[in-house]
Amino acid sequence: MKTEQSHLFYQSRQPRPFLDYGEGIYLYDVSGKRYIDGSSGAMVSNIGHSNPNVLAKMKAQMDRATFGYRLHFRTEPSEKLAAKVAGLMPEGLDRVFFVSGGSEAVETAIKLARQYAVTQGQGSRWKVISRMPSYHGATMGSLGVTGSPLFTGAFAPMFEEMPKIPAPTCYLDRDNLSEEQRGIKYAEMLREKILAEGPDSVLAFLMEPVGGASTGALVAPDSYYARVAEICREYGVLLIYDEVMTGAGRTGKFLAAEHWGITPDIVAMSKGFGAGYAPLGAVVARNDMVEALLDSGGFQHGFTYAGNPLACAAGLAVLEEMEEHDIIGNAARMGDVLKARLTGLMERYPFIGDVRGKGLLLAFELVSDRETMAVLPKDWNAHVELVELAYERGLIIYSRRTRGGKEGDHFLVCPPLIVTEAQIDEIMEILCDALDAFAE
Numbered sequence: 001m002k003t004e005q006s007h008l009f010y011q012s013r014q015p016r017p018f019l020d021y022g023e024g025i026y027l028y029d030v031s032g033k034r035y036i037d038g039s040s041g042a043m044v045s046n047i048g049h050s051n052p053n054v055l056a057k058m059k060a061q062m063d064r065a066t067f068g069y070r071l072h073f074r075t076e077p078s079e080k081l082a083a084k085v086a087g088l089m090p091e092g093l094d095r096v097f098f099v100s101g102g103s104e105a106v107e108t109a110i111k112l113a114r115q116y117a118v119t120q121g122q123g124s125r126w127k128v129i130s131r132m133p134s135y136h137g138a139t140m141g142s143l144g145v146t147g148s149p150l151f152t153g154a155f156a157p158m159f160e161e162m163p164k165i166p167a168p169t170c171y172l173d174r175d176n177l178s179e180e181q182r183g184i185k186y187a188e189m190l191r192e193k194i195l196a197e198g199p200d201s202v203l204a205f206l207m208e209p210v211g212g213a214s215t216g217a218l219v220a221p222d223s224y225y226a227r228v229a230e231i232c233r234e235y236g237v238l239l240i241y242d243e244v245m246t247g248a249g250r251t252g253k254f255l256a257a258e259h260w261g262i263t264p265d266i267v268a269m270s271k272g273f274g275a276g277y278a279p280l281g282a283v284v285a286r287n288d289m290v291e292a293l294l295d296s297g298g299f300q301h302g303f304t305y306a307g308n309p310l311a312c313a314a315g316l317a318v319l320e321e322m323e324e325h326d327i328i329g330n331a332a333r334m335g336d337v338l339k340a341r342l343t344g345l346m347e348r349y350p351f352i353g354d355v356r357g358k359g360l361l362l363a364f365e366l367v368s369d370r371e372t373m374a375v376l377p378k379d380w381n382a383h384v385e386l387v388e389l390a391y392e393r394g395l396i397i398y399s400r401r402t403r404g405g406k407e408g409d410h411f412l413v414c415p416p417l418i419v420t421e422a423q424i425d426e427i428m429e430i431l432c433d434a435l436d437a438f439a440e
């Protein structure tokens with residue numbers, strides 16, 4: 001079985017061992033080898049693997065009903081989860097639409113924004129400005145707002161490419177501006193873009209509050225967030241936060257938006273929300289927006305599995321577990337510990353050019369020259385090599401060589417939010433061993 005040709009395919013031929021089971025921050029393959037899940041899969045498994053309380057609650061739901069079509073029945077798990085999510089959101093964001101993943105969440109957010117604008121007599125507004133680089137999903141609609149030729153390339157003629165502004169990669173800037181001024185500089189690019197496109201045509205601005213895979217845990221200066229929100233308000237442009245990766249505690253707050261006191265008009269979440277227990281996502285919007293849609297004949301949108309009771313029971317159990325064990329507080333505390341340890345590596349490894357992130361959404365970037373931040377030669381394939389060295393040693397990290405706009409080999413180190421200090425020691429030990437081998 002293990003050596004046979006696989007009928008499955010994904011992005012590439014990637015012969016990986018068979019997974020046997022998971023427990024906490026660890027995964028075990030069928031040979032018994034242990035891996036630290038240092039990236040929570042793709043920043044998904046926020047409360048670790050095989051949490052017994054979550055599994056028990058899912059099993060209890062399975063015994064009752066695994067599916068009830070949302071147009072035929074209301075279900076207790078979906079109602080309870082929606083109420084819980086609304087309670088965790090900034091004031092004013094209290095209507096919830098469930099989906100099964102991040103791309104669905106982004107598509108839903110965009111369609112909700114558009115249909116709302118139409119109900120407001122603003123049918124001329126349809127452009128969604130986003131950033132380059134960025135990642136918002138793999139479906140045709142989300143590709144239009146994704147700033148990454150790596151993903152959009154072949155499909156370019158098939159979807160509407162939306163306007164982009166540069167992501168605030170301030171750490172690469174060599175100017176005399178202060179951090180605050182740089183934040184304003186990048187935010188003002190949004191105003192310029194809105195004016196260039198024509199404010200009456202711009203529907204929304206979509207951004208990852210802390211960059212994910214595209215920019216490697218990129219955090220903007222504080223001034224950026226407030227100014228972007230101001231500009232959106234000024235031109236009647238809806239502000240959509242893609243919190244697919246950052247939401248549900250990853251950055252040390254339930255939403256990353258809370259770090260800056262921002263209330264977006266719409267929030268998209270997924271990944272850590274279902275936390276690997278179920279394909280689950282949510283779009284949360286202002287009550288008045290949703291009421292306007294419902295008053296005008298309803299939202300022209302839906303997915304068959306949206307809000308299914310099993311996925312919602314899993315999501316509810318995940319949030320209860322987070323609350324009971326202050327898992328988000330742990331993410332903030334352990335995030336500080338891990339970030340300090342990663343930053344410490346810069347003394348030992350001159351090719352680490354930057355360490356960044358918030359909470360347990362952390363990344364480091366490799367460069368050939370720290371002064372100029374020049375990237376490593378492309379043919380080196382450093383982003384693959386270091387990941388493999390770590391994998392061989394039993395540590396999973398997540399890397400990208402971002403294309404489009406800016407390039408660089410960055411590595412996300414994002415263990416489950418339940419990670420302990422002793423486990424951070426384990427992660428660092430293997431990571432250093434892999435970096436030593438990489439340096440040779």
Ligand code: PMP
Nearest residue numbers: 101102103135136137212244245
């Ligand atoms: N938005 C962001 C910020 C993401 O990180 C991702 C997934 N990496 C998505 C959207 C798409 O999510 P999914 O792969 O679940 O469709």
